[in-house]
Amino acid sequence: MRIFMTPFTPPGETREKVYRFVRRRILEELPPTVREVQEAFRFRAVQTAREHLERLVAEGRLVKAHGKSRGYRLPREPGTLFVPLLGRVQAGGLRAAIEECEGYLPVQSRGSEEMFGLRVQGESMTGAGILPGDIVVVRQQAEAASGDIVVALVGDEATIKRLRLRGNGIELHPENPAFTPIVPRAEECTVLGKVVEVRRYLEG
Amino acid sequence: MRIFMTPFTPPGETREKVYRFVRRRILEELPPTVREVQEAFRFRAVQTAREHLERLVAEGRLVKAHGKSRGYRLPREPGTLFVPLLGRVQAGGLRAAIEECEGYLPVQSRGSEEMFGLRVQGESMTGAGILPGDIVVVRQQAEAASGDIVVALVGDEATIKRLRLRGNGIELHPENPAFTPIVPRAEECTVLGKVVEVRRYLEG
DNA sequence: GCGCATACCAGATTTTTGTCTGGTATGCAA
DNA sequence: TTGCATACCAGACAAAAATCTGGTATGCGC
Known part of the structure:
Protein backbone atom coordinates (compact mmCIF):
# COMPACT_ATOMS: atom_id res chain seq x y z
CA MET A 1 0.00 0.00 0.00
CA LEU A 74 3.82 33.45 -22.93
CA PRO A 75 1.37 33.75 -25.79
CA ARG A 76 1.34 37.03 -27.72
CA GLU A 77 4.81 38.06 -26.81
CA PRO A 78 4.87 40.86 -24.31
CA GLY A 79 7.26 42.20 -26.91
CA THR A 80 9.75 43.84 -24.65
CA LEU A 81 12.79 45.03 -26.46
CA PHE A 82 15.81 46.96 -25.36
CA VAL A 83 16.57 50.23 -27.02
CA PRO A 84 19.84 52.14 -26.73
CA LEU A 85 19.88 55.22 -24.52
CA LEU A 86 21.81 58.07 -26.14
CA GLY A 87 23.35 60.97 -24.29
CA ARG A 88 23.26 63.42 -27.14
CA VAL A 89 23.04 63.23 -30.87
CA GLN A 90 25.21 65.32 -33.10
CA ALA A 91 24.85 66.07 -36.80
CA GLY A 92 24.65 62.94 -38.86
CA GLY A 93 25.83 60.73 -36.08
CA LEU A 94 22.73 58.82 -35.09
CA ARG A 95 24.41 55.59 -36.08
CA ALA A 96 27.53 56.54 -34.16
CA ALA A 97 25.51 57.66 -31.15
CA ILE A 98 23.76 54.30 -31.04
CA GLU A 99 27.09 52.49 -31.07
CA GLU A 100 28.30 54.52 -28.11
CA CYS A 101 25.08 54.41 -26.14
CA GLU A 102 24.96 54.86 -22.37
CA GLY A 103 22.85 51.79 -21.77
CA TYR A 104 19.63 50.10 -22.68
CA LEU A 105 16.01 50.74 -21.80
CA PRO A 106 13.30 48.10 -21.66
CA VAL A 107 10.46 49.23 -23.88
CA GLN A 108 7.13 47.66 -24.66
CA SER A 109 6.59 47.50 -28.38
CA ARG A 110 4.40 45.60 -30.80
CA GLY A 111 6.66 45.63 -33.84
CA SER A 112 10.39 45.46 -34.10
CA GLU A 113 10.69 49.11 -34.98
CA GLU A 114 13.95 50.93 -34.73
CA MET A 115 13.84 53.01 -31.59
CA PHE A 116 16.19 54.84 -29.28
CA GLY A 117 16.09 56.74 -26.02
CA LEU A 118 17.41 60.28 -25.68
CA ARG A 119 18.11 62.35 -22.61
CA VAL A 120 16.34 65.71 -22.63
CA GLN A 121 18.36 68.91 -22.39
CA GLY A 122 16.84 72.33 -21.84
CA GLU A 123 13.46 73.59 -20.74
CA SER A 124 11.83 74.22 -24.08
CA MET A 125 9.18 71.52 -23.64
CA THR A 126 8.22 71.90 -19.99
CA GLY A 127 4.71 72.91 -21.04
CA ALA A 128 4.22 69.39 -22.40
CA GLY A 129 5.48 67.89 -19.16
CA ILE A 130 8.92 67.12 -20.61
CA LEU A 131 11.56 68.33 -18.17
CA PRO A 132 15.35 68.52 -18.40
CA GLY A 133 16.84 65.16 -17.51
CA ASP A 134 13.79 63.24 -18.70
CA ILE A 135 14.26 60.50 -21.25
CA VAL A 136 12.24 60.41 -24.43
CA VAL A 137 11.75 57.18 -26.32
CA VAL A 138 11.83 57.84 -30.04
CA ARG A 139 10.66 55.70 -32.92
CA GLN A 140 12.78 56.40 -35.95
CA GLN A 141 10.76 57.78 -38.86
CA ALA A 142 11.45 60.51 -41.38
CA GLU A 143 7.83 61.65 -41.60
CA ALA A 144 5.53 62.79 -38.81
CA ALA A 145 2.12 64.41 -38.47
CA SER A 146 1.43 67.97 -37.46
CA GLY A 147 1.14 68.07 -33.70
CA ASP A 148 3.50 65.17 -33.05
CA ILE A 149 6.40 65.71 -30.72
CA VAL A 150 9.51 64.90 -32.71
CA VAL A 151 13.26 64.75 -32.44
CA ALA A 152 14.79 66.75 -35.26
CA LEU A 153 18.34 67.45 -36.27
CA VAL A 154 18.63 71.21 -36.81
CA GLY A 155 22.08 72.51 -37.50
CA ASP A 156 24.42 70.16 -35.70
CA GLU A 157 22.40 69.10 -32.68
CA ALA A 158 19.24 67.12 -32.09
CA THR A 159 16.29 68.95 -30.53
CA ILE A 160 12.87 67.94 -29.22
CA LYS A 161 9.93 70.04 -30.35
CA ARG A 162 6.31 69.86 -31.42
CA LEU A 163 6.03 69.63 -35.19
CA ARG A 164 3.71 71.95 -37.13
CA LEU A 165 3.25 71.58 -40.86
CA ARG A 166 2.74 74.96 -42.55
CA GLY A 167 2.03 74.63 -46.23
CA ASN A 168 5.18 73.20 -47.74
CA GLY A 169 7.42 73.98 -44.82
CA ILE A 170 7.64 72.86 -41.22
CA GLU A 171 7.90 74.64 -37.90
CA LEU A 172 9.30 73.33 -34.65
CA HIS A 173 7.40 74.70 -31.70
CA PRO A 174 8.71 74.72 -28.17
CA GLU A 175 6.16 74.28 -25.41
CA ASN A 176 7.38 77.09 -23.21
CA PRO A 177 6.55 80.79 -23.65
CA ALA A 178 10.17 81.72 -22.97
CA PHE A 179 11.24 80.07 -26.24
CA THR A 180 10.39 80.94 -29.81
CA PRO A 181 9.49 78.56 -32.63
CA ILE A 182 12.15 77.41 -35.07
CA VAL A 183 11.39 77.73 -38.78
CA PRO A 184 14.17 75.76 -40.40
CA ARG A 185 14.83 75.48 -44.11
CA ALA A 186 14.13 71.98 -45.37
CA GLU A 187 17.75 71.21 -46.17
CA GLU A 188 19.04 72.07 -42.71
CA CYS A 189 16.49 70.00 -40.80
CA THR A 190 16.00 66.25 -40.56
CA VAL A 191 13.24 64.60 -38.57
CA LEU A 192 14.90 61.69 -36.77
CA GLY A 193 11.74 60.26 -35.30
CA LYS A 194 8.64 60.66 -33.21
CA VAL A 195 8.55 60.72 -29.44
CA VAL A 196 6.35 57.84 -28.33
CA GLU A 197 7.12 57.84 -24.63
CA VAL A 198 8.47 60.14 -21.92
CA ARG A 199 10.19 58.83 -18.81
CA ARG A 200 11.48 60.45 -15.70
CA TYR A 201 13.57 58.63 -13.14
CA LEU A 202 13.21 60.21 -9.72
CA GLU A 203 16.06 58.36 -8.08
CA GLY A 204 19.29 56.78 -9.20
CA MET B 1 42.31 14.38 -47.02
CA LEU B 74 24.37 38.55 -19.49
CA PRO B 75 26.61 39.61 -16.61
CA ARG B 76 25.27 42.17 -14.16
CA GLU B 77 21.69 41.39 -14.85
CA PRO B 78 19.96 44.19 -16.64
CA GLY B 79 17.53 43.47 -13.84
CA THR B 80 14.38 44.03 -15.76
CA LEU B 81 11.28 43.02 -13.91
CA PHE B 82 7.64 43.37 -14.69
CA VAL B 83 5.41 45.25 -12.33
CA PRO B 84 1.62 45.24 -12.36
CA LEU B 85 -0.11 48.31 -13.76
CA LEU B 86 -3.10 49.30 -11.63
CA GLY B 87 -6.03 51.36 -12.82
CA ARG B 88 -6.99 52.75 -9.46
CA VAL B 89 -6.44 51.80 -5.87
CA GLN B 90 -9.20 51.89 -3.33
CA ALA B 91 -9.05 51.79 0.43
CA GLY B 92 -7.16 48.79 1.71
CA GLY B 93 -7.22 47.05 -1.61
CA LEU B 94 -3.67 47.30 -2.83
CA ARG B 95 -3.40 43.53 -2.77
CA ALA B 96 -6.70 43.21 -4.60
CA ALA B 97 -5.75 45.88 -7.13
CA ILE B 98 -2.55 44.00 -7.92
CA GLU B 99 -4.52 40.82 -8.51
CA GLU B 100 -6.77 42.59 -11.01
CA CYS B 101 -4.07 44.60 -12.74
CA GLU B 102 -4.47 45.95 -16.27
CA GLY B 103 -1.14 44.65 -17.46
CA TYR B 104 2.56 44.68 -16.79
CA LEU B 105 5.29 47.24 -17.23
CA PRO B 106 8.94 46.44 -17.83
CA VAL B 107 10.97 48.29 -15.20
CA GLN B 108 14.68 48.48 -14.61
CA SER B 109 15.47 47.73 -11.01
CA ARG B 110 18.46 46.69 -8.96
CA GLY B 111 16.74 44.80 -6.18
CA SER B 112 13.61 42.73 -6.22
CA GLU B 113 11.59 45.38 -4.51
CA GLU B 114 7.84 45.30 -4.52
CA MET B 115 6.69 47.82 -7.05
CA PHE B 116 3.58 48.71 -8.99
CA GLY B 117 2.47 51.12 -11.69
CA LEU B 118 -0.47 53.47 -11.25
CA ARG B 119 -2.32 55.56 -13.79
CA VAL B 120 -2.50 59.22 -12.81
CA GLN B 121 -5.87 60.90 -12.41
CA GLY B 122 -6.32 64.64 -12.04
CA GLU B 123 -4.13 67.65 -12.55
CA SER B 124 -2.83 68.20 -9.06
CA MET B 125 0.79 67.40 -9.96
CA THR B 126 1.17 69.09 -13.32
CA GLY B 127 3.75 71.44 -11.84
CA ALA B 128 6.04 68.45 -11.34
CA GLY B 129 5.51 67.35 -14.92
CA ILE B 130 3.03 64.63 -13.94
CA LEU B 131 -0.03 64.89 -16.18
CA PRO B 132 -3.37 63.06 -16.17
CA GLY B 133 -2.99 59.73 -17.94
CA ASP B 134 0.68 59.41 -17.06
CA ILE B 135 1.84 56.30 -15.29
CA VAL B 136 3.84 56.49 -12.09
CA VAL B 137 6.02 53.60 -11.01
CA VAL B 138 5.86 53.21 -7.24
CA ARG B 139 8.15 51.35 -4.90
CA GLN B 140 6.18 50.12 -1.93
CA GLN B 141 7.40 51.55 1.36
CA ALA B 142 5.61 52.86 4.41
CA GLU B 143 8.16 55.59 5.12
CA ALA B 144 9.35 58.38 2.88
CA ALA B 145 11.45 61.53 3.16
CA SER B 146 10.17 65.07 3.08
CA GLY B 147 10.09 66.22 -0.52
CA ASP B 148 9.50 62.78 -2.01
CA ILE B 149 6.58 62.31 -4.32
CA VAL B 150 4.46 59.57 -2.79
CA VAL B 151 1.29 57.61 -3.34
CA ALA B 152 -0.88 57.81 -0.23
CA LEU B 153 -4.20 56.36 0.69
CA VAL B 154 -6.30 59.20 2.10
CA GLY B 155 -9.88 58.34 2.86
CA ASP B 156 -10.83 55.65 0.38
CA GLU B 157 -8.76 56.53 -2.67
CA ALA B 158 -5.08 56.64 -3.51
CA THR B 159 -3.57 60.01 -4.37
CA ILE B 160 -0.21 61.24 -5.66
CA LYS B 161 1.33 64.19 -3.86
CA ARG B 162 4.59 65.60 -2.63
CA LEU B 163 5.22 64.65 0.99
CA ARG B 164 6.16 67.27 3.57
CA LEU B 165 7.00 66.32 7.14
CA ARG B 166 5.85 68.96 9.61
CA GLY B 167 6.86 68.19 13.15
CA ASN B 168 4.97 65.05 14.08
CA GLY B 169 2.48 65.23 11.25
CA ILE B 170 2.60 65.07 7.51
CA GLU B 171 1.26 67.20 4.70
CA LEU B 172 0.51 66.18 1.14
CA HIS B 173 1.24 68.99 -1.25
CA PRO B 174 -0.14 69.20 -4.76
CA GLU B 175 2.10 70.80 -7.37
CA ASN B 176 -0.52 73.03 -8.90
CA PRO B 177 -1.65 76.40 -7.51
CA ALA B 178 -5.28 75.51 -8.18
CA PHE B 179 -5.14 72.81 -5.49
CA THR B 180 -4.61 73.11 -1.75
CA PRO B 181 -2.43 70.92 0.46
CA ILE B 182 -3.98 68.04 2.35
CA VAL B 183 -3.25 67.78 6.06
CA PRO B 184 -4.54 64.35 6.98
CA ARG B 185 -4.71 62.87 10.43
CA ALA B 186 -2.25 60.04 10.86
CA GLU B 187 -4.91 57.36 11.20
CA GLU B 188 -6.69 58.26 7.98
CA CYS B 189 -3.58 58.29 5.81
CA THR B 190 -1.26 55.50 4.69
CA VAL B 191 1.80 56.01 2.55
CA LEU B 192 1.73 53.20 0.00
CA GLY B 193 5.05 53.99 -1.56
CA LYS B 194 7.38 56.38 -3.28
CA VAL B 195 7.17 57.40 -6.92
CA VAL B 196 10.45 56.40 -8.54
CA GLU B 197 9.55 56.90 -12.16
CA VAL B 198 7.04 58.76 -14.33
CA ARG B 199 6.02 57.57 -17.76
CA ARG B 200 3.87 59.00 -20.49
CA TYR B 201 2.85 57.02 -23.54
CA LEU B 202 2.12 59.33 -26.45
CA GLU B 203 0.49 56.75 -28.65
CA GLY B 204 -1.40 53.54 -28.15
C1' DG C 1 -22.82 1.14 -7.85
C1' DC C 2 -20.82 3.20 -12.41
C1' DG C 3 -18.50 6.40 -15.42
C1' DC C 4 -15.83 10.37 -15.57
C1' DA C 5 -13.28 14.17 -14.15
C1' DT C 6 -9.30 16.19 -11.47
C1' DA C 7 -5.04 15.65 -9.07
C1' DC C 8 -1.37 13.19 -8.29
C1' DC C 9 2.50 9.36 -8.47
C1' DA C 10 6.26 5.63 -10.37
C1' DG C 11 9.27 4.24 -13.51
C1' DA C 12 11.02 4.03 -17.97
C1' DT C 13 12.33 5.66 -22.85
C1' DT C 14 13.85 9.09 -26.03
C1' DT C 15 15.52 13.39 -27.30
C1' DT C 16 18.07 17.34 -26.36
C1' DT C 17 21.87 19.39 -24.62
C1' DG C 18 26.32 20.13 -22.31
C1' DT C 19 30.73 18.31 -22.16
C1' DC C 20 35.00 15.99 -23.50
C1' DT C 21 39.07 14.11 -26.36
C1' DG C 22 41.66 14.60 -30.03
C1' DG C 23 42.26 16.30 -34.46
C1' DT C 24 43.46 19.95 -39.05
C1' DA C 25 44.60 24.47 -41.12
C1' DT C 26 46.60 29.10 -40.91
C1' DG C 27 49.26 32.90 -39.32
C1' DC C 28 52.83 34.93 -36.37
C1' DA C 29 56.86 35.53 -33.63
C1' DA C 30 61.17 33.76 -31.77
C1' DT D 1 62.42 25.71 -38.16
C1' DT D 2 59.83 25.35 -33.76
C1' DG D 3 56.40 26.79 -30.75
C1' DC D 4 52.16 28.89 -29.97
C1' DA D 5 48.08 31.20 -30.84
C1' DT D 6 43.41 31.37 -33.17
C1' DA D 7 39.77 29.18 -35.63
C1' DC D 8 37.69 25.38 -36.80
C1' DC D 9 36.13 20.15 -37.23
C1' DA D 10 34.77 14.93 -35.95
C1' DG D 11 32.95 11.85 -33.07
C1' DA D 12 31.88 10.45 -28.88
C1' DC D 13 29.87 10.36 -23.93
C1' DA D 14 27.02 11.81 -20.04
C1' DA D 15 23.90 14.64 -17.98
C1' DA D 16 19.66 17.10 -18.33
C1' DA D 17 15.23 17.44 -19.93
C1' DA D 18 11.07 16.12 -22.43
C1' DT D 19 8.10 12.51 -23.22
C1' DC D 20 5.40 8.20 -22.55
C1' DT D 21 2.84 4.29 -20.24
C1' DG D 22 0.33 2.96 -16.71
C1' DG D 23 -0.97 3.49 -12.22
C1' DT D 24 -3.78 5.41 -7.24
C1' DA D 25 -6.90 8.46 -4.66
C1' DT D 26 -10.88 11.62 -4.33
C1' DG D 27 -15.02 13.90 -5.56
C1' DC D 28 -19.23 14.49 -8.52
C1' DG D 29 -23.30 13.42 -11.22
C1' DC D 30 -26.26 9.72 -12.69
Missing part, protein backbone atom coordinates in the same frame (compact mmCIF):
# COMPACT_ATOMS: atom_id res chain seq x y z
CA ARG A 2 1.52 3.25 -1.12
CA ILE A 3 0.90 6.57 0.47
CA PHE A 4 -0.33 9.29 -1.84
CA MET A 5 0.04 12.89 -0.93
CA THR A 6 -3.18 14.24 -2.24
CA PRO A 7 -4.14 17.05 0.06
CA PHE A 8 -7.41 18.78 -0.61
CA THR A 9 -6.44 20.98 -3.49
CA PRO A 10 -9.34 22.92 -4.93
CA PRO A 11 -9.56 22.45 -8.69
CA GLY A 12 -7.41 24.90 -10.56
CA GLU A 13 -5.68 26.38 -7.55
CA THR A 14 -2.38 24.63 -8.00
CA ARG A 15 -2.56 25.30 -11.71
CA GLU A 16 -3.01 28.98 -11.04
CA LYS A 17 0.13 28.96 -8.92
CA VAL A 18 2.00 27.04 -11.56
CA TYR A 19 0.96 29.62 -14.11
CA ARG A 20 2.17 32.49 -11.97
CA PHE A 21 5.44 30.71 -11.31
CA VAL A 22 6.08 30.04 -14.96
CA ARG A 23 5.05 33.51 -16.03
CA ARG A 24 7.37 35.12 -13.54
CA ARG A 25 10.24 32.93 -14.65
CA ILE A 26 9.61 33.71 -18.30
CA LEU A 27 9.49 37.43 -17.61
CA GLU A 28 12.71 37.08 -15.67
CA GLU A 29 14.30 35.76 -18.83
CA LEU A 30 14.74 32.08 -18.12
CA PRO A 31 11.69 29.86 -18.58
CA PRO A 32 11.74 26.90 -16.19
CA THR A 33 12.19 23.29 -17.20
CA VAL A 34 9.42 20.86 -16.40
CA ARG A 35 11.56 19.50 -13.60
CA GLU A 36 12.14 22.92 -12.15
CA VAL A 37 8.39 23.31 -11.93
CA GLN A 38 8.21 19.91 -10.33
CA GLU A 39 10.76 20.85 -7.71
CA ALA A 40 9.26 24.27 -7.05
CA PHE A 41 5.97 22.60 -6.14
CA ARG A 42 7.45 19.51 -4.51
CA PHE A 43 5.65 17.20 -6.90
CA ARG A 44 6.91 13.65 -6.58
CA ALA A 45 6.47 13.05 -10.30
CA VAL A 46 7.59 15.07 -13.29
CA GLN A 47 4.38 14.13 -14.97
CA THR A 48 2.34 16.15 -12.52
CA ALA A 49 4.17 19.30 -13.49
CA ARG A 50 3.85 18.37 -17.12
CA GLU A 51 0.12 17.89 -16.85
CA HIS A 52 -0.34 21.33 -15.35
CA LEU A 53 1.83 22.89 -18.03
CA GLU A 54 0.15 21.07 -20.89
CA ARG A 55 -3.20 22.09 -19.50
CA LEU A 56 -2.12 25.70 -19.43
CA VAL A 57 -1.09 25.34 -23.05
CA ALA A 58 -4.46 23.79 -23.93
CA GLU A 59 -6.16 26.70 -22.21
CA GLY A 60 -4.12 29.10 -24.30
CA ARG A 61 -2.40 30.64 -21.31
CA LEU A 62 1.00 29.36 -22.39
CA VAL A 63 2.51 28.27 -25.65
CA LYS A 64 5.34 25.83 -26.06
CA ALA A 65 8.03 24.68 -28.43
CA HIS A 66 7.57 20.91 -28.50
CA GLY A 67 10.57 18.91 -27.45
CA LYS A 68 12.76 21.92 -26.70
CA SER A 69 14.15 22.52 -23.25
CA ARG A 70 12.62 25.42 -21.41
CA GLY A 71 10.17 25.63 -24.26
CA TYR A 72 7.24 27.27 -22.50
CA ARG A 73 6.54 30.87 -23.40
CA ARG B 2 39.45 16.27 -45.47
CA ILE B 3 38.31 19.66 -46.53
CA PHE B 4 38.18 22.28 -43.83
CA MET B 5 35.99 25.29 -44.19
CA THR B 6 38.24 27.88 -42.67
CA PRO B 7 37.57 31.07 -44.56
CA PHE B 8 39.69 34.03 -43.63
CA THR B 9 38.03 35.12 -40.42
CA PRO B 10 39.77 38.01 -38.71
CA PRO B 11 40.42 37.26 -35.03
CA GLY B 12 37.47 38.10 -32.87
CA GLU B 13 35.06 38.90 -35.65
CA THR B 14 33.05 35.71 -35.44
CA ARG B 15 33.12 35.94 -31.66
CA GLU B 16 31.70 39.42 -31.84
CA LYS B 17 28.84 38.14 -33.95
CA VAL B 18 28.29 35.23 -31.59
CA TYR B 19 28.13 37.68 -28.70
CA ARG B 20 25.56 39.85 -30.44
CA PHE B 21 23.51 36.80 -31.35
CA VAL B 22 23.50 35.47 -27.82
CA ARG B 23 22.78 38.85 -26.28
CA ARG B 24 19.83 39.41 -28.56
CA ARG B 25 18.46 35.99 -27.77
CA ILE B 26 18.84 36.54 -24.03
CA LEU B 27 17.10 39.89 -24.20
CA GLU B 28 14.35 38.24 -26.22
CA GLU B 29 13.80 35.94 -23.27
CA LEU B 30 15.16 32.61 -24.46
CA PRO B 31 18.91 32.12 -24.30
CA PRO B 32 20.15 29.81 -27.07
CA THR B 33 21.55 26.33 -26.59
CA VAL B 34 25.09 25.66 -27.69
CA ARG B 35 23.72 23.80 -30.67
CA GLU B 36 21.46 26.65 -31.63
CA VAL B 37 24.54 28.85 -31.76
CA GLN B 38 26.24 26.19 -33.83
CA GLU B 39 23.38 26.09 -36.32
CA ALA B 40 23.00 29.86 -36.48
CA PHE B 41 26.61 30.14 -37.61
CA ARG B 42 26.71 26.97 -39.66
CA PHE B 43 29.53 25.53 -37.60
CA ARG B 44 30.11 21.90 -38.43
CA ALA B 45 31.04 21.13 -34.82
CA VAL B 46 29.31 21.97 -31.57
CA GLN B 47 32.65 22.52 -30.02
CA THR B 48 33.29 25.55 -32.16
CA ALA B 49 30.22 27.25 -30.76
CA ARG B 50 31.19 26.15 -27.29
CA GLU B 51 34.66 27.60 -27.62
CA HIS B 52 33.31 30.97 -28.62
CA LEU B 53 30.84 30.93 -25.75
CA GLU B 54 33.36 29.83 -23.16
CA ARG B 55 35.72 32.49 -24.40
CA LEU B 56 33.04 35.13 -23.97
CA VAL B 57 32.55 33.88 -20.43
CA ALA B 58 36.30 34.04 -19.78
CA GLU B 59 36.29 37.60 -21.09
CA GLY B 60 33.48 38.44 -18.69
CA ARG B 61 31.05 39.31 -21.44
CA LEU B 62 28.75 36.44 -20.55
CA VAL B 63 28.14 34.36 -17.48
CA LYS B 64 26.85 30.83 -17.42
CA ALA B 65 25.18 28.28 -15.21
CA HIS B 66 27.36 25.22 -15.62
CA GLY B 67 25.58 22.18 -16.93
CA LYS B 68 22.20 23.85 -17.24
CA SER B 69 20.51 24.03 -20.59
CA ARG B 70 20.36 27.51 -22.08
CA GLY B 71 22.55 28.58 -19.20
CA TYR B 72 24.27 31.59 -20.75
CA ARG B 73 23.24 34.97 -19.36
